[in-house]
Amino acid sequence: FSTPLYDYVVVGGGTAGLTVANRLTEVTNIKVAVLEAGFDAEGLPEVFIPGLIGTGLSLTTLNWAYATVPQTNLNGRILTVNAGKALGGSTIINSMIFPRAEKEQYDAWGQLNNDDTWTWDGLLPFFKKSELFTPPNAFQTASGARFLSAVHGFAGRVKVGFPNYFFAQSALWRKAAEGLGFPASPDLANGDPHAVGIAPNSINAANNTRCSATCAYYTPFANRPNLVVITNATVSRILWANSTGGANLTARGVEYIVNNQTQSISFSKEVILSAGTIGSPKVLELSGVGNSTILKAAGVTPVLSLPTVGENFADHVHSWANAFTNITLTKDALLLNPAFAAEQQALWFKNRTGLYSAIPRSLGIAAPSDVFTPSQLNTLIAQAQANLTQFAEQFSNGNPALAKGIAAQHKIALTLYQMDKELPLEMNAEPGYSGPTSFSTRPARNYTTINSVLYAPLSRGRTHIISSDPLAPPAVDPAYWAHPIDVAAQVGGIKLARRMLKAPPLDSIYTGEFEPGADKDTDTKIEDWLRSVVASDNHEVGSLSMMPQSLGGVVDTSLKVYGTANVRVADASIIPFPVSAHLSSTVYMIGERVRGFGCVRRSCVLITPS
Numbered sequence: 170f171s172t173p174l175y176d177y178v179v180v181g182g183g184t185a186g187l188t189v190a191n192r193l194t195e196v197t198n199i200k201v202a203v204l205e206a207g208f209d210a211e212g213l214p215e216v217f218i219p220g221l222i223g224t225g226l227s228l229t230t231l232n233w234a235y236a237t238v239p240q241t242n243l244n245g246r247i248l249t250v251n252a253g254k255a256l257g258g259s260t261i262i263n264s265m266i267f268p269r270a271e272k273e274q275y276d277a278w279g280q281l282n283n284d285d286t287w288t289w290d291g292l293l294p295f296f297k298k299s300e301l302f303t304p305p306n307a308f309q310t311a312s313g314a315r316f317l318s319a320v321h322g323f324a325g326r327v328k329v330g331f332p333n334y335f336f337a338q339s340a341l342w343r344k345a346a347e348g349l350g351f352p353a354s355p356d357l358a359n360g361d362p363h364a365v366g367i368a369p370n371s372i373n374a375a376n377n378t379r380c381s382a383t384c385a386y387y388t389p390f391a392n393r394p395n396l397v398v399i400t401n402a403t404v405s406r407i408l409w410a411n412s413t414g415g416a417n418l419t420a421r422g423v424e425y426i427v428n429n430q431t432q433s434i435s436f437s438k439e440v441i442l443s444a445g446t447i448g449s450p451k452v453l454e455l456s457g458v459g460n461s462t463i464l465k466a467a468g469v470t471p472v473l474s475l476p477t478v479g480e481n482f483a484d485h486v487h488s489w490a491n492a493f494t495n496i497t498l499t500k501d502a503l504l505l506n507p508a509f510a511a512e513q514q515a516l517w518f519k520n521r522t523g524l525y526s527a528i529p530r531s532l533g534i535a536a537p538s539d540v541f542t543p544s545q546l547n548t549l550i551a552q553a554q555a556n557l558t559q560f561a562e563q564f565s566n567g568n569p570a571l572a573k574g575i576a577a578q579h580k581i582a583l584t585l586y587q588m589d590k591e592l593p594l595e596m597n598a599e600p601g602y603s604g605p606t607s608f609s610t611r612p613a614r615n616y617t618t619i620n621s622v623l624y625a626p627l628s629r630g631r632t633h634i635i636s637s638d639p640l641a642p643p644a645v646d647p648a649y650w651a652h653p654i655d656v657a658a659q660v661g662g663i664k665l666a667r668r669m670l671k672a673p674p675l676d677s678i679y680t681g682e683f684e685p686g687a688d689k690d691t692d693t694k695i696e697d698w699l700r701s702v703v704a705s706d707n708h709e710v711g712s713l714s715m716m717p718q719s720l721g722g723v724v725d726t727s728l729k730v731y732g733t734a735n736v737r738v739a740d741a742s743i744i745p746f747p748v749s750a751h752l753s754s755t756v757y758m759i760g761e762r763v764r765g766f767g768c769v770r771r772s773c774v775l776i777t778p779s
């Protein structure tokens with residue numbers, strides 16, 4: 170190895186990666202290089218205009234668009250898991266919704282790891298440290314935005330606030346949800362999100378533009394001499410100082426591909442993997458760390474046996490019920506009337522108002538009691554408890570330790586289900602069409618949609634390399650709907666969405682259901698339809714889980730990979746137990762937390778956040 174120019178190399182300049190790099194380089198004599206496969210896309214309208222949320226997904230240069238393997242429980246369909254391929258990672262193409270999950274789910278991370286710092290109370294300071302919150306102004310407050318100052322940060326990096334336009338049907342929906350028993354939320358980031366309200370957004374409230382990880386943690390700091398970001402650089406593997414494995418496998422360099430050339434970079438302290446839930450296990454496996462059988466089959470020589478790399482993978486699952494509406498100011502109006510869309514875009518450029526300034530999602534996070542009758546819930550829980558060992562073994566890919574880990578997770582989830590605290594679904598109102606039918610094949614009308622997203626899956630799958638070619642995609646198997654509770658909750662979500670569409674005052678704009686459609690009039694028919702349409706919600710977690718090795722974990726509570734001296738992971742892959750929320754605020758928190766470990770001081774001492 171050449172004399173290292175850097176102390177740390179961060180693999181992946183995404184949500185957590187840029188957070189870690191930013192905080193490390195606050196210390197001026199620490200030199201950090203970030204290697205990012207994508208480019209800096211901050212200047213694209215699809216990125217910075219809130220009303221163009223979703224359009225970035227179709228730009229193939231910005232989206233890894235990972236294909237799943239055929240999904241056994243979804244009629245053998247191949248689904249797409251979207252993930253941002255750009256500086257800023259998935260925060261470049263995400264929907265900018267910025268809530269947090271319930272306290273009890275973060276506490277489950279601490280419980281699984283016997284570590285009371287990985288709990289809601291222990292993590293809240295890091296959530297706050299990431300945030301630069303702008304309270305709602307008079308218009309936003311009058312429109313229904315609420316916040317509790319005690320749970321927000323006002324001196325952090327990610328600009329969080331509210332948009333400048335609220336669709337009328339969102340307010341009608343919130344009232345309808347309240348009528349169905351959802352409490353009005355004082356703040357959807359307060360750790361108690363069983364409620365309905367307007368979610369905070371990752372938005373620069375001063376100019377109504379997206380605030381991505383790049384906006385938050387890189388652009389204002391790009392001139393730091395000790396921070397180097399190399400874009401269009403795809404990392405292929407970690408280079409080891411010693412190749413024998415054992416307790417202290419030491420990384421000294423990283424190999425990457427830029428302009429079809431293979432290059433390498435060395436470092437003196439640590440490599441931090443932040444390539445995302447699918448990207449990070451891929452780099453570890455290409456580096457010889459993982460399940461030896463899987464590595465050999467892919468043509469990679471094993472260096473360190475860590476059989477649960479890529480396992481314990483979970484994802485949220487998206488579904489919809491939509492209806493025709495007599496309201497005319499919808500997102501559909503922008504598609505149906507290009508002249509109106511041009512007018513609205515001009516308005517956005519002029520004074521940052523109009524439909525393109527909206528982030529049109531009010532959220533209602535449903536509890537089991539909103540979805541199931543007490544007897545249904547009791548039966549589902551009793552069956553899940555009776556079959557707990559069987560499912561844990563089935564999901565563990567033959568690894569006895571992971572079977573124990575998944576069993577421990579299921580026990581926690583079922584206990585929380587019993588307490589009405591494991592929140593299985595996010596319901597959210599979309600003021601326009603959302604669903605599986607393309608614009609050209611659906612009736613050219615205005616719609617209201619209730620998105621219903623499975624948020625607390627018990628199913629677990631995996632992601633693994635199948636080739637030693639670093640540019641080849643891995644085999645991603647989220648094993649959607651492998652657990653009966655997941656199926657029942659998603660079916661219940663459609664029924665709840667239908668109730669919402671017809672509940673006052675939302676019923677005042679309802680002019681008939683489009684999807685699933687009146688013919689889907691039994692649970693079985695809804696379930697069959699859902700099998701043919703549900704999609705990934707792009708919230709994949711868990712493939713390099715933070716759990717004890719005795720439970721099949723890959724990283725310890727300092728996020729260091731077991732068996733290595735200096736490989737750390739910071740991204741959504743370390744989340745051991747799925748949380749019922751959009752993920753970016755949680756991932757920023759994880760990035761903030763890494764700064765607290767031996768990266769700066771040699772021991773794993775937490776640096777108290779200011």
Ligand SMILES: Cc1cc2nc3c(=O)[nH]c(=O)nc-3n(C[C@H](O)[C@H](O)[C@H](O)COP(=O)(O)OP(=O)(O)OC[C@H]3O[C@@H](n4cnc5c(N)ncnc54)[C@H](O)[C@@H]3O)c2cc1C
Nearest residue numbers: 181183184185206258259263264265266404448741751753
């Ligand atoms: C379409 C979509 C909508 C979403 N909506 C929301 C939302 O509204 N609110 C919310 O909170 N969350 C949302 N999420 C989820 C959230 O954005 C992600 O969970 C989170 O940003 C993931 O952070 P991460 O650090 O784990 O990975 P990422 O932010 O994805 O970062 C990984 C980075 O690593 C890079 N990389 C991968 N492999 C390599 C390699 N081999 N070499 C170099 N670089 C590599 C990638 O290009 C990427 O930049 C959404 C996600 C998507 C995709």
